[in-house]
Amino acid sequence: MGETGLRPNYAVVIEQEQIQQDQTGTDLCLMCAMLMCFTVYRTDEFYISRHDTKECRTEQTRCSVPFKSMSTFYCLIVTAHSTFGDASSPRLCLHGTTIVKLFAPTFVGFSEVQRQPHCLKIQWDKPPSFGPSSYDITAGYLDYQLWYTTKDRPQIQVTDVDLRDRQTVLCLFSPFTLYVARIRCRFNSTPYWSEWSTALQARTVEAAVESDGTSGAEWMEKSHPPVESETPVPQGLANGRVLWYNVSCWVEEEEKGADATWIDLGECDVLDPSNTSCWLSLPPRICTCVLSAHNSAGSSPHGRITIPSPHNTALTATPLDDNSLEVRWTAPKSQPASGFVVSWRAVPEIATCKGVEPEVRYRVCVSAHYTQESAQALMVEAYSREGAPSAGPSLHVMELGSGRVGLKWDPVPVEQQRGFLQSYTLHWRGEDKLCHRVSVPRDHLMYTLTGLSGHYHIHLVANTNAGGTAGKSIAVDAGHDSSLLVWFVLSFATLILLGLLMVLSCLQHRER
DSSP: OOGGGGOHHHHTOOOOEEOOOOTTSSSEEEEEEOSSEEEEEEESSTTSOGGGOEEEEESSSEEEEEESOSSSEEEEEEEEEETTEEEEOOOEEEEHHHHOBOOOOEEEEEEEOTTOTTOEEEEEEOOTTOSSOHHHHHTTOEEEEEEEEESSOOSOEEEEEOOSSSEEEEOOOOTTOEEEEEEEEEETTOSOOOOOOOOEEEEOOOOOOSOOSGGGOEEEESSSSEEEEOOOOOHHHHSSOOOEEEEEEEEOOSSTTOOOEEOOOGGGSEEOTTOOEEEOOOOSSOEEEEEEEEETTEEOOOEEEEEOOTTSOOEEEEEEETTEEEEEEOOOSSSOOSEEEEEEEEESOOSOOOSOOTTOEEEEEEEEEOSSOBOOOEEEEEOSSOOOOSSOOOEEEEEEETTEEEEEEOOOOHHHHOSOOOEEEEEEEOTTOOEEEEEEETTOOEEEEESOOSEEEEEEEEEETTEEEEOOOEEEEOOOOHHHHHHHHHHHHHHHHHHHHHHHHHHHHHHO
């Protein structure tokens, strides 16, 4: 390298200033980028003598310099050394708060939160020689990130979180799942994050089962009685350990308003989670069966299926793959048909309907043709593959009173459903940061929340067998519960009345 390589305007250009933790000391550390083998001098104040400088040496583009306070200016000089000589940069002075890289926070607690299956509690503390003060922390001058992963989903997730309270409940997890987590922080949105903390692990508590297994269930008929075969609930949807399955069946009465006739299922009533099949002895009539899964936190929504009578004409459309539907029907035995016509169209109709596409609802029709007439067509709707809705429902406030909020929403349009709606899930979070939710049947379009107090964020999720999609969140102020105020007023009035009675009693006693 010639002497031109040592010109100060080139050799000592500082590419980037940043902070790096010094693992061997107790001070904060200042980091400077360098181009060759450099010596970095640090001067605490403009007026301090050179004898108080500190230096670091490296062949990399950065090295650390410890310093004790963030709230002062530091001056840096970078010197490049080579066999041809030395060259130093002009002095660069920077404030500590703009270039500090903090020590990693001390991760001291990671634990479950009872009755909140989506939440975990995080506790952290300041490490020794932590630069920011307690005021800086509570005032929000620090940014925080959470690193977490699970055994089933080993891909690392990193998300911004608010850890100003050093004991914080975060509700962004799945029920009954073991998480490994770390945290880190930085000061005042500088580009320089601390190192990650040590890792801790915790498991969320159980929640009621979200899937009942019937999304993958097969109900196969063998000349009535049928055999029922169910797919076990995946762990990601079981939200805990499935303890048992429950089956109920009844005969659909032809007369409207007539009571259903329940069927004795014998050993099929309650099934061990290891059992995935059960024989049912059903009468030769239209029967309906429901299946639910149960864990320690509750039961899943019911999966429902109607089993046709062998004497009736039945039509089914079963997906074979993303672009195929298998259509089956039973022809009436009383009158042989000369042929059948199968037709299908998208719901709602689209400009072109070529073949079958996933996440599109199709209406399949089969009509029998006889020698002189055509029979009424049978119709069924089906998907080759269901998906989560493309949009969530929009919430509207229908009623707002003290401690209660009435909500309503419009049905999700069929073209946005991308599957058969199974239910809605209403989520709300108050000023205490606790998350709550309730499942609402798919045919309901309104719900009233009660027992509220203060400000809430509410959103609604539309669920199909393939997943759920949330609508836009709304903010409401439910006021404060007036029951305490009423109790206080009544108590105060009672005390005043008792006081007046005592005064009157004393006056009467004196008159005597």
